[in-house]
Amino acid sequence: MGLWIQNFKQALRGLRHQGWQAVVSVSGLAVSIVCLTFSVNWLWTETHYDSFRPGYKDLYVVEREDSLEHTESLLYRWGDRVSSVLGKEAMVGMYRYQGGRERVYLPDRPETFFYAQELSASTEMVALLGCRVLSGSLEEVAAADNRIVLTETMARKLFGRIDVCGESVCHIQKWRQLL
Incomplete structure (x- = not known):
């Protein structure tokens, strides 16, 4: 349990010293996940748009x-x-x-x-x-x-x-x- 607390303290110290870098990294990750989701949805729609028709x-x-x-x-x-x-x-x-x-x-x-x-x-x-x-x-x-x-x-x-x-x-x- 002590290792978890020590890692948590180090994470908070890192956020305090390099907060803007963490915010930019998390924002970039969120934007990339959204773009990936839209891309996969577009690809599926383009390849399956007629799939409800027989044959x-x-x-x-x-x-x-x-x-x-x-x-x-x-x-x-x-x-x-x-x-x-x-x-x-x-x-x-x-x-x-x-x-x-x-x-x-x-x-x-x-x-x-x-x-x-x-x-x-x-x-x-x-x-x-x-x-x-x-x-x-x-x-x-x-x-x-x-x-x-x-x-x-x-x-x-x-x-x-x-x-x-x-x-x-x-x-x-x-x-x-x-x-």
Whole structure:
């Protein structure tokens, strides 16, 4: 026990004579621990951001960059070509964000509108990302050109429920984002 007391007295004497050096050292250690914590968190987030998706290690984003204006049909024709080349080796899902936000409302209540970002996506993209279909079928959406897929949040916001198959939604382009 005497050794502990002697070491404690020496530590107090050292703090009294070299207090500023101890404060600077402890502050530097605290800052380095905080930086290390943020760095490890950033590294984990960057390497695991898609880990909630099924088969996320085999998920790749392929982008096309050229000077041509992309139309929706050109985008999906390109996806069909990639899908035909790969065959059953891989699923190909195509998506793109629309240029602006859409004003969305129910046909009988146009005064209760809100703005939403629209995503143009193939039905394979919904399956590829592992999204669950709560109501309806993706085959019906693919077969008809006037069908859309709503997220659970959007369905609840518009209708107050998630079983909204057969319902109608109106949307008009009202506001474009400035790029």
